[in-house]
Amino acid sequence: ELKVEQNPLFLSMQEGKNYTIYCNYSTTSDRLYWYRQDPGKSLESLFVLLSNGAVKQEGRLMASLDTKARLSTLHITAAVHDLSATYFCAVEEIQGAQKLVFGQGTRLTINP
Amino acid sequence: NAGVTQTPKFQVLKTGQSMTLQCAQDMNHEYMSWYRQDPGMGLRLIHYSVGAGITDQGEVPNGYNVSRSTTEDFPLRLLSAAPSQTSVYFCASSSGQGARTGELFFGEGSRLTVL
Numbered sequence: 001e002l003k004v005e006q007n008p009l010f011l012s013m014q015e016g017k018n019y020t021i022y023c024n025y026s027t028t029s030d031r032l033y034w035y036r037q038d039p040g041k042s043l044e045s046l047f048v049l050l051s052n053g054a055v056k057q058e059g060r061l062m063a064s065l066d067t068k069a070r071l072s073t074l075h076i077t078a079a080v081h082d083l084s085a086t087y088f089c090a091v092e093e094i095q096g097a098q099k100l101v102f103g104q105g106t107r108l109t110i111n112p
Numbered sequence: 113n114a115g116v117t118q119t120p121k122f123q124v125l126k127t128g129q130s131m132t133l134q135c136a137q138d139m140n141h142e143y144m145s146w147y148r149q150d151p152g153m154g155l156r157l158i159h160y161s162v163g164a165g166i167t168d169q170g171e172v173p174n175g176y177n178v179s180r181s182t183t184e185d186f187p188l189r190l191l192s193a194a195p196s197q198t199s200v201y202f203c204a205s206s207s208g209q210g211a212r213t214g215e216l217f218f219g220e221g222s223r224l225t226v227l
Contacts, residue, residue, distance in 0.1 A: 100155075
């Protein structure tokens with residue numbers, strides 16, 4: 001059974017600082033996805049990582065995937081308040097079958 | 113561009129009542145799915161469909177039924193509501209094209225309370 005674990009689950013940080021959210025998963029998979037959710041809102045896709053060593057960047061966010069370590073990271077550079085949200089990673093349980101297993105989510109709060 | 117549309121957005125039910133959450137997408141996506149979101153547990157897959165006429169169970173299917181008679185619509189039926197089904201429900205779709213099958217487009221969510 002595929003398990004996906006994120007840490008930390010809660011993160012409060014100051015604007016301008018850097019930090020990393022970790023996503024570990026328990027079985028082999030080459031596909032990992034990051035989503036963002038604002039309070040009371042839906043989820044939106046941030047990054048699609050499809051192979052070992054994949055790195056994607058969008059603004060102050062950078063995601064990477066190490067399939068050998070079964071680990072993905074979401075790195076935040078020089079955080080700004082607008083990045084406050086809950087971030088989820090998700091892994092395909094069966095490749096191509098659209099069965100995603102989500103992590104618990106990391107609630108990120110960025111303070112001025 | 114409507115994307116994925118869910119109705120209703122809010123619903124209160126009594127234990128034992130039945131209801132249907134509606135989901136429609138206008139992106140001609142083959143893949144559709146239903147997730148529930150509970151505090152501290154991320155999202156859990158209830159049922160999913162890889163095309164019209166094809167459905168399958170996810171992680172937490174008990175108490176829910178689905179059907180997929182058209183590409184556009186994927187309703188979720190609660191047969192006999194229980195307090196444990198109080199949750200926020202998200203419908204999602206994906207094009208399933210190439211390798212990006214897990215890149216989901218989500219509806220706005222339906223918040224269900226069962227008393």
